[in-house]
Ligand code: ATP
């Protein structure tokens with residue numbers, strides 16, 4: 001069956017990404033000879049939904065080796081990223097485009113599908129996960145809809161293609177993709193059959209690789225409809241399977257509401273802390289199971305350490321907080337404490353606290369080791385010890401004690417230290 005004989009009533013002509021120089025060049029390169037290439041998946045779906053498009057994937061009837069040749073013949077770089085599964089990344093105008101040869105999945109087990117390449121567009125559409133991800137578009141923006149998915153776009157409705165239970169069992173990551181997509185599209189009515197298949201297949205989440213889970217989970221946590229979607233996952237017992245600990249769904253919900261009230265962008269790591277981190281062990285476990293980066297791990301560990309902040313904290317307390325945890329840490333501490341309090345996201349006192357933290361400069365401790373050495377302290381551990389003592393004094397003062405006073409105190413400490421040492425000799 002040719003692509004052009006499938007349903008084609010809609011058009012996305014005028015979509016910005018259709019005129020990106022990279023998109024134009026990839027279409028031109030791949031449509032050489034008698035091959036057909038169509039954009040597929042997220043780009044078409046999101047354009048129809050009026051959502052922004054970040055990247056464009058292609059489907060083509062050309063076999064992967066031919067895709068490599070066609071791209072290179074057009075002067076484009078082609079990388080055989082997943083050539084065994086038919087995927088080549090074509091780089092054009094500094095962007096990577098994933099080009100996948102039409103395929104049917106002969107046998108699927110997670111990401112390791114045994115595939116057969118085909119020229120059948122319906123077979124290619126059918127092996128995809130959700131109907132709304134099986135929409136194609138040509139360079140002019142004419143949409144091809146082999147599975148009649150347009151009705152699902154109109155609702156929008158995230159629905160597995162074919163037998164939901166079987167599709168979940170083929171690749172349990174699809175459970176997370178289901179909740180992530182519903183969260184991104186902010187759908188209110190989840191497809192009953194698809195939801196039920198996800199719930200029935202939830203034990204399969206255990207076998208997924210950390211990276212794959214993390215990729216979906218981070219996007220889910222940061223999505224516009226994250227609260228609704230994660231609440232569903234919680235209600236049906238799916239979150240425990242992913243977090244491997246007790247989820248705090250209400251703290252997460254309050255945190256998300258507070259971020260929204262403050263007009264802040266959703267912060268996936270802060271939200272992950274909110275939903276799953278109570279003590280350091282939670283942070284370490286999540287970082288290990290989700291194979292998080294060191295920066296992400298540190299963020300979660302820090303989340304566990306953040307002290308309780310009171311909404312009526314005075315300036316000294318806030319300066320100490322900012323000094324110890326930095327501006328971002330102090331901000332997170334305020335949000336965490338607010339979310340743990342009974343106060344709603346509309347609370348004015350908490351909002352003021354967050355604004356006060358945002359305005360505070362990061363205090364700088366005015367002394368350095370070199371100052372003490374200049375005063376006669378012997379280089380070595382003693383310097384660090386005195387500095388710590390003076391820093392405590394300075395923190396006690398709410399980070400206001402002047403350099404002059406601290407130097408005077410330092411002089412005293414250096415002297416008594418020296419006397420003690422000489423007395424011992
Ligand atoms: P986004 O880029 O927003 O994640 P997308 O739909 O483009 O959306 P990709 O992960 O880029 O998602 O995948 C491209 C297409 O490949 C999807 O639209 C879908 O058709 C198919 N696909 C991706 N992952 C799976 C999967 N696990 N099972 C079946 N089909 C999949």
Ligand code: MG
Nearest residue numbers: 041042055057
């Ligand atoms: Mg994509």
